Amino acid sequence: xxxxxxxxxxxxxxxxxxxxxxxxxxxxxxxxxxxxxxxxxxxxxxxxxxxxxxxxxxxxxxxxxxxxxxxxxxxxxxxxxxxxxxxxxxxxxxxxxxxxxxxxxxxxxxxxxxxxxxxxxxxxxxxxxxxxxxxxxxxxxxxxxxxxxxxxxxxxxxxxxxxxxxxxxxxxxxxxxxxxxxxxxxxxxxxxxxxxxxxxxxxxxxxxxxxxxxxxxxxxxxxxxxxxxxxxxxxxxxxxxxxxxxxxxxxxxxxxxxxxxxxxxxxxxxxxxxxxxxxxxxxxxxxxxxxxxxxxxxxxxxxxxxxxxxxxxxxxxxxxxxxxxxxxxxxxxxxxxxxxxxxxxxxxxxxxxxxxxxxxxxxxxxxxxx
Numbered sequence: 199x200x201x202x203x204x205x206x207x208x209x210x211x212x213x214x215x216x217x218x219x220x221x222x223x224x225x226x227x228x229x230x231x232x233x234x235x236x237x238x239x240x241x242x243x244x245x246x247x248x249x250x251x252x253x254x255x256x257x258x259x260x261x262x263x264x265x266x267x268x269x270x271x272x273x274x275x276x277x278x279x280x281x282x283x284x285x286x287x288x289x290x291x292x293x294x295x296x297x298x299x300x301x302x303x304x305x306x307x308x309x310x311x312x313x314x315x316x317x318x319x320x321x322x323x324x325x326x327x328x329x330x331x332x333x334x335x336x337x338x339x340x341x342x343x344x345x346x347x348x349x350x351x352x353x354x355x356x357x358x359x360x361x362x363x364x365x366x367x368x369x370x371x372x373x374x375x376x377x378x379x380x381x382x383x384x385x386x387x388x389x390x391x392x393x394x395x396x397x398x399x400x401x402x403x404x405x406x407x408x409x410x411x412x413x414x415x416x417x418x419x420x421x422x423x424x425x426x427x428x429x430x431x432x433x434x435x436x437x438x439x440x441x442x443x444x445x446x447x448x449x450x451x452x453x454x455x456x457x458x459x460x461x462x463x464x465x466x467x468x469x470x471x472x473x474x475x476x477x478x479x480x481x482x483x484x485x486x487x488x489x490x491x492x493x494x495x496x497x498x499x500x501x502x503x504x505x506x507x508x509x510x511x512x513x514x515x516x517x518x519x520x521x522x523x524x525x526x527x528x529x530x531x532x533x534x535x536x537x538x539x540x541x542x543x544x545x546x547x548x549x550x551x552x553x554x555x556x557x558x559x560x561x562x563x564x565x566x567x568x
Contacts, residue, residue, distance in 0.1 A: 203338045204331075206310050209250040210298040213243055213262040213270065213316035214288055218556040219482040219549065222540035223517055226568055231316035232269050235480050237490045237501065242480070243316040244273045249323050250314065253330055259283060259302070260316075261294040280434060286446050292422060292457035293449050295404070296415050300430035303408040310337045312405040313454075318479050319489060325475040332471045333405035335369035341469040342406040342414070342462050344376065346398025347477045352388035355481065355550075357381055357400040357455070359470055367469075376468040379460050398472055401479070404454065410467065411458060419457045425449045482549035483533045487515045498526065514546065540567045 217230030224230040231243040238245065243260075250258055261283040262270050271277060283297060295313050302309045312330060320326045333343040346359040362375035379400060383391065391397035404411075416423040425445045432441035462468050478485055492499045497513040505518035508525040514532035516524055522536060533549060535542040544552065559568060 203310070203334060204253070206306075206308055206338075207254055207257070207334050208302055208309050208311050209254040209258040210295065210302075210311050210313045211243065211246055211250070211258065211260045211316050212291060212294045212298075212313060213260055213266065214285070214291075214294060215315075215317065217317065217480070218553045220480070220486075221535075221552055221556045222537045222542055222567060223519070223535050227265065228269070229266070229317075230480060232266070232273065235486055235489065235501075236319055241273055242319065243270065246314060246316050246318065247274055249320065249326060250312075253312075253327060253334075259298050261285065261298055262316075263288065286443065288451075289446065289449050290451045291402070291454040292415070292419060292452045293426065293446075295454050296411070296419075296422060296426045296457070297429060299406075299408045299411040299415070300426045301433045303412055304430050304433065307409055309408045310334055310405065311408050311411065312403075314403055315401075315479075318401065318477060320478075321476050326473065329372075329471050329473050329475065330405065332367075332370035332372060333403075336365065336367045336373045336469045336471065337405045337407055339367055340407065340410065340467075342404060342410055342459065342467055343373075343469045343471060344459065345401065345403040345405070345473045346470045347401050347473045349388075349392055349397065349399050352385055352392050353399070354382055354385045354388055358383065358388075358391055358397045359400050361396050361398060361470055361472070365469055370471065372472055373469050374472070375466075376463045376470050378463055379455060398470060399477075400455070401473070401477055402454075403473075404459065410462075414458045414462045414465075414467070418461045419450065419452065422450050422452070422457065482552065483515055483517070483535070483544070484546040484549040486517070487533075487546060490515075 213231050216226050217224035220230050232241055234241050259281040264284045264286055267284055299311055302311055329345050333345055336343045358380045360377040362377040365373040365375055367373045429442050429445050432438050487499050490499045496509045498509045499515045500507050502518035506523045507516050510527045512526035512529050517535045519537040531546045533544045
């Protein structure tokens with residue numbers, strides 16, 4: 199890809215979402231992107247930032263909640279103040295990514311943005327970066343580009359992208375047209391998707407000219423677009439905080455898929471680069487088991503500084519934030535998460551159901567542990 203196109207590229211990292219299926223480890227005050235869930239010594243947001251640097255240099259913007267400002271800056275001390283976008287309350291991905299697009303468009307209307315969530319585990323990094331380069335080359339032709347993940351199993355937990363004809367794009371040999379985005383399917387339907395070879399997982403990665411992103415946002419969500427433009431106009435001025443405090447709470451709450459990606463695909467403006475790298479959105483504790491191999495001697499995956507675990511004829515995952523001794527005897531595929539004020543005991547098979555416990559605690563007023 200020519201250097202001129204790459205110089206127009208700006209990375210955006212939306213860092214939102216508590217990750218309720220990872221409770222009580224992940225909470226509102228310490229969401230999953232602030233944790234090292236892979237045993238690599240790096241938090242998920244730091245790893246995401248470092249994957250971007252070879253493509254962007256210091257041209258990276260982070261969108262996160264006001265409550266996470268100190269923690270995010272501790273993880274990313276290089277981040278410039280004007281590139282840290284703080285939300286006073288969560289408004290879903292269309293507002294977060296749309297505001298980044300509007301601010302960047304004010305600075306330079308020719309920029310191409312790449313939005314990559316802060317809480318995904320990806321490797322090999324070089325293969326991911328090659329896919330992003332293809333996406334940038336394709337976006338430069340006037341497309342919103344998503345990077346779809348080759349499915350490894352018929353998952354009903356992800357949305358899918360139906361791919362169409364191959365596109366002839368210089369520097370992007372694997373670029374294809376997107377026919378449509380489809381909602382999370384049943385397992386049977388997902389099996390059919392895999393068999394056809396025409397479907398990829400939707401990982402929520404978008405690379406697009408900021409002008410095209412805003413054009414589709416204006417067409418489909420005019421109130422959201424206009425509010426974001428008003429905030430963006432004040433962003434690099436002393437009025438930033440006042441305007442944001444006034445406008446942000448009034449904005450509609452919707453996902454970028456509904457506000458931009460799906461209607462843009464229907465209009466023929468979306469392309470996809472198939473991602474052949476490993477990808478995990480660390481959606482539950484079973485994922486932590488996949489990403490962190492169990493000890494050969496104990497059969498247990500243990501995470502946490504100074505965790506004290508004894509096992510006999512047992513297997514599973516222990517995440518400990520205490521100095522309490524945890525003894526597992528004659529129990530298989532267990533998940534134990536021990537924190538000072540909450541204890542979770544489940545199994546890998548039931549890991550997706552942790553979200554229900556969080557919803558129940560919220561409904562019953564036990565929000566001090568959320």
